[in-house]
Amino acid sequence: MYSRQPTSSIPSVLSRARIVAAAAMCTLLSNPAQAHMGTGLPGGFVSGFVHPFQGLDHLLAMISVGLWGAFLGRPLIYVLPVVFPAMMAAGAIMGMFSAPMPPVQLGIAISVLVLGGCIALALRAPVWMASLVVAMFALFHGYAHGKELPSAADPVSYSAGFVIATGLLHIAGIGVGFLNQHPMGVAAIRGIGVIIATLGCCFLWQAFGS
Amino acid sequence: MASALLFTALGLVLTFTPRRDWPTSAIALLAGIGAAGVLPYPRNWLEGAFLGCWISVSGTGAMVHLGRGLAPLALVAMSLNAGFWGTAASAASGSKLAVLQALPCVLIFLPAAWLAAKFGPLPIKVVSSWVIVIAVLAATLQMLPVTPGYLPDHLE
Numbered sequence: 538m539y540s541r542q543p544t545s546s547i548p549s550v551l552s553r554a555r556i557v558a559a560a561a562m563c564t565l566l567s568n569p570a571q572a573h574m575g576t577g578l579p580g581g582f583v584s585g586f587v588h589p590f591q592g593l594d595h596l597l598a599m600i601s602v603g604l605w606g607a608f609l610g611r612p613l614i615y616v617l618p619v620v621f622p623a624m625m626a627a628g629a630i631m632g633m634f635s636a637p638m639p640p641v642q643l644g645i646a647i648s649v650l651v652l653g654g655c656i657a658l659a660l661r662a663p664v665w666m667a668s669l670v671v672a673m674f675a676l677f678h679g680y681a682h683g684k685e686l687p688s689a690a691d692p693v694s695y696s697a698g699f700v701i702a703t704g705l706l707h708i709a710g711i712g713v714g715f716l717n718q719h720p721m722g723v724a725a726i727r728g729i730g731v732i733i734a735t736l737g738c739c740f741l742w743q744a745f746g747s
Numbered sequence: 748m749a750s751a752l753l754f755t756a757l758g759l760v761l762t763f764t765p766r767r768d769w770p771t772s773a774i775a776l777l778a779g780i781g782a783a784g785v786l787p788y789p790r791n792w793l794e795g796a797f798l799g800c801w802i803s804v805s806g807t808g809a810m811v812h813l814g815r816g817l818a819p820l821a822l823v824a825m826s827l828n829a830g831f832w833g834t835a836a837s838a839a840s841g842s843k844l845a846v847l848q849a850l851p852c853v854l855i856f857l858p859a860a861w862l863a864a865k866f867g868p869l870p871i872k873v874v875s876s877w878v879i880v881i882a883v884l885a886a887t888l889q890m891l892p893v894t895p896g897y898l899p900d901h902l903e
Contacts, residue, residue: 614869615869615872615873618873618876619872619873619876622876622877622880623876623879623880625880626880626883626884629884629887630883630884630887633887633888633891634891686888692888693748693749693881693884693885693888694748696881696884696885696888697748697752697881700877700880700881700884701877704873704874704877707873708873
């Protein structure tokens, strides 16, 4: 008659448990593979969307556009957020075709400095001048995006992501700009402008240094 | 993506049209989809279909920036066009039925109309400018064999 022998199965159960424990330990201690990290470029909507948030210079310039627009009131409150992406697209196209441009990092740094300065000084520029200033700087930001635009992974979704993120940053700037309806709001906005312009000086110094 | 953006642009246009024109637009849109659905699309027509779709997105988005809404006939033409190119882009990329997944994007006119009634037309116009920019970039990308940012690694 066949009968089970529990005493002989104990060592095999123990060894199986050891194997499982060792495998679990290896899984916990192992790092993800680092091969090819840093080669190629990320792509897709999320990658494009987070891109403007990753660079402080881009981020501040976008917020400044909305902030200045809100400060200047109608029609610039919506003209600037429309002009900026339109010219950013033109700049991106120039970047894609590698059209000659002045140093882009310098242009981006100056954009932060000038836009921050306009807010700090509460500069009430006429519509054409504000549009021209924003359009010129948008070219630089767009050029940088166009140069970086990856084709390896869904560039259309990537561009959709960064255009929407840019627009949302403008809206954030407009939202902050509504502070000027409060008694201390104008001073607060001008203070923000001073901070942005100061950071613009730092970016400019870095751009000259690089 | 292309069809979804086209229908979004049409939805933004509908925001500024009278409610009585919405059913006509819906019928025209479905007619456009139906007409484009029965056409055969050669595989080498892919780039043409997408380019047509991106141009339609830009054109439709630009209509949002008109001071007043579209005339009923122009709205019908715009809806037919959206249906046609939306289906063409879906068909060129593999499945005509994929257009049905993008179709709900046109419903953006419901929240957009509420937003326009509450805050005025400006937010819708700003969003429409984003749509136009994405279409212009996408159309340009199509013309580039390889974008400058592409850095192939040693495995490619």
